[in-house]
Amino acid sequence: MRDDRETQFQTFEITARPEQGPPRLARLRAEMARAGLDGFLVPRADMYQGEYVAPRDDRLAWLTGFTGSAGHCVALADRAGVFVDGRYRVQVRAQVASDFTPVDWPETSLGSWIAAALPEGGQVGFDPWLVTVEGLRRLEESAAPVRFARTDNLVDRIWEDQPAPPMGALSAQPADLAGRDHGQKIAEMADALGDAAACVLTQPDSIAWLLNVRGSDIPRNPVPHALAVLHADARVTLFVAPGKLAGLGEHLGPGIAVAAPEDFAPALAALAGPVRIDPATCPVAVADILAGAGADLREAPDPCLLPKARKTEAEIAGARDAHLRDGAAMVRFLAWLDAQPPGSLTEIDVVTRLEAERRRTNALRDISFDTIAGTGPHGAVVHYRVTRETNARIEEGHLLLVDSGGQYVDGTTDITRTVPVGAVGAEERAAFTRVLRGMIGISRLRWPRGLAGRDLDAVARVALWEAGQDYAHGTGHGVGSFLCVHEGPQRLARTGTVPFEPGMILSNEPGFYREGAYGIRIENLVVVREAPDLPGGTVPDMLTFETLTYVPIDRRLIVAEMLGQAERDWLDAYHATCRARLAPLVEGDVADWLDRATAPI
Template sequence: MFQTFQETASPEQGPARLQSLRAAMKAQGLDGFLVPRADAHQGEYVAPHDERLSWLTGFTGSAGWCVALQDRAGVFVDSRYRVQVKAQVADCYEPVDWPEVSLGDWIASALQSGRVGFDPWLLSLSQRRTLEKALAKNAPEIALQACANLVDEVWSNQPPAPAGAVFAQPVDLAGEPHESKIARLAKDIGPAHCAVLTLPDSIAWLLNIRGSDIPRNPVPHGFALLHNDARVTLYMDAGKLEGLSDHFGPSVQVKAPDAFLSDLADLSGPAMIDPASCPVAVVEALPHDPIEAPDPCALPKARKNAAELAGARAAHLRDAAAMVRFLAWLDQTAPGELTEIDVVTRLEEERRATNALRDISFETISGSGPNGAIVHYRVTDKTNRKLRENELLLVDSGGQYVDGTTDITRTVAIGTAGGTERAAFTRVLKGMIAISRLRFPKGMAGRDIDPFARAALWEAGMDYGHGTGHGVGSYLSVHEGPARIASSGTVPLEAGMILSNEPGFYKEGAFGIRIENLIAVEAASALPGQTVSEMLSFETLTWVPIDLTLVDPDLMTPQERDWLNDYHAQVLKMVAPLLDEATQDWLLNACRAI
């Protein structure tokens, strides 16, 4: 199994660990210390070595902070984790609604004066500026102070830094040689002598390599400089790169990681940095004022080329067959004695049976009943519960295949669902269909289309607290920037981008609903009389039936019912040939017209 079910955090040890951290703070003359979720590479996902926030507080979410003061400690979480955090942290930590309450404002109100320490590798330039601005306005007597990481000082059994092997991504799957990418992007860094790359997936994409330093994400840890003369200096442990010299060729020079800061200090001209992801430690090493711009790999990586899109379609069709086999088994077996862990195990077995699965793309969410309302619920031996009659089961999962990354959510009824659940499910489905059917002018961003996914819920006074969609990589991170479908999504959508489409609804203590397909942005065909010069639409990539027992057709428009019937007809056409006869029979019924 890729997934395990052990508890990965120890909230009962939170008070003692916080006490140890406070002792280290006192020894350094600090009144506070910042503990972010981030690592030195400033990506969303971190290795066990860097799970400092989880180790200290017990909170295991993928985003958040702890601000530890001598008399208070806040754990800052966004709306996805406000149910989860209550069960994961001890009473010595106070959950804080973030970003509604900013770190700077909370620190200013709680401390008034003093020194707050931070690890300069774990704080980006933008984050430091935001903090300094808030403190200067509300508590000018508070100073931020860079220092060694105090959590590392008190974490006695900290796992070692990852050192996974790196391998080449074939050019027929990448769609472009890395030499071509380097030359193309080098032209766009303007007057900068080089661009500093810290994000693991940016480096992996640029150099057509993959790795295993971060669980579920096939990326290696390292830093890189993209020079304006179409060279790359890669700072990575040579032991991870055995056999790759021919792949890299003369355009890539490999150096030891400890040469990174000294090389930065020796730069003869300005470097380009992305203030949103560049650590303070990097900025302070530069001898010249940097040129600030977005990571030069971010947009090109998000715009999938023809080979990457073809790989995504193949991966999703393969994954769809595995999902259908799983759903057929679940329908014929549940509830019985099945548990949430049984669900996770069976689904991974079906994906493994494809003989193409490299890893799961994230820890499978298998939440039954009230656990489904925990947006990023991870089942453990401690939280595992049996599936019960007349409850909902939310399963959010995905696979990492060498040709693509998948992410799909299906909510199914175990037995017969109630009217409240069916109505909520149908409104969520209407939102998913609205995005799937949407045509929109080129230049629109995720924030412009996000309301379409929520309108049916808003009509009933309902909503969900997460974004509607995130970018997805090509055998890379399942969460990929810079585009997203959300109120915060300001990057215009472009052809080739792969995004999730996943509206939801969650009733704490009762049930959760989410329906998710992956979609790819494409040029929309022109309409008679069209006056907008260029329009975009979405290609559906995910082909798995939606539980019709949860659909109330009376809440749907004729156009929405037509879309659902057409979708299921396409599922049947594409996926049935990949299945055995018994599963084909199940799929035929699951895809019946309404």
């Protein structure tokens, strides 16, 4: 077995510790007092307002110890709330010191919590580059009569060893993989601006998609730190450190002007007429500069969001190829895992071996997120990340949850499989089967065009609800094309309001978690397609999902009697397709394992 030190992408070091939080919080409070503030807002955000941040911008983790991908801290003089959603409620309690109070969010909003904690006229500071226009609006509405004051970043004042900004190089994404030339995209997005003279773009994946480029500033996500202004005449000004652009001049072409990041604010101040911003992603600082210069602000969604989500046929073909390659790596990994005696492996061994199998493809550019390999109680931590200190041995009777993915130039993958280690209990097998029923239910769906994630999400939960069970995360998220593994605006969740359209790729990943005992999740990626008409059907123009992920689901955990005939038929057909597609890519013991794993239920 490879030594884990050879792992190129994932590391196992602890990046934040609970005991570091209290003295840092005390220093932050001293800065608040000097600034005359009653509180300070620390979001997990950067000026680009994407989901993922570079180490330099991970202020929330540095201050609190909480390392999840979403959350906020509101530091007041006498208390500090850490706001996290359902994915992180187990994790946050293990990562923050008692000086911080975990708060269930969005059930409790930041604004209402602040309003209850501060007297009338209280003042909370925030960095206007890290809060969006829409975010500030919600805060001001829900926290009145508390006031919010723009300030420089107080965390940066006290973070003495703050990392330098990332300087990753950009590369061109070939048009044959993107399905469209970036000149064509720019022209279409410019036409979509309506009467706006320009549009400000801050989100890295929107800029990467628009210009057919990829970056390396954010670990696991091939996006650049860059800003852009799209003009109605199809000109683009790209604000990026010049050192990141070596060799890209010919690709960008004459219609794209390049400027340094420090030129961004002056360029905004020079814009005249109506300027479009997306209030959900535009930093307050950008809106302030534009308004101060007299621009007529027009609020509308980022014009790149929906076109980026609607994958081209070239991108869908690339996704199929990437998943086939990744599926063969997963099967080699699962066959190896099955051959190891209980108690002989640790979670780090699992992570290391799985990355090694993906590397064997000779096509892996990165993993798409840090692999989640949680055994026993760790499986109940939805976004568990193993470290050398938490590394657990995988024992007899455990469930092992492995959620992982790869970044390939032709597609991004994300797959979860839960496997038994030796014999597991009847409770675990019944819960697994309920989760599987939910995943199959989504996979088999047909629905009328116009429905969104909130309309479909319940299908994945019915079997769990019947047993008084549920899971505290969405059923699925959008996925990029060699871009971010989490991509909007579509979501397969109660909060998903954007109607599904052909070409959108999503995850299908119901789960169940018993804190302190085990976790279960089963995940495939799917793409929205037009559904064929059915004889006798009266609803035209329906949609369905095409499955992209083909890797066996562990039959040892399935209580066959709990499945209906249609569910059995789907599972057998799915496994037959897994065998047909993957058999040419594996051999020997792995091929034998694949035959056994895909036998009819």
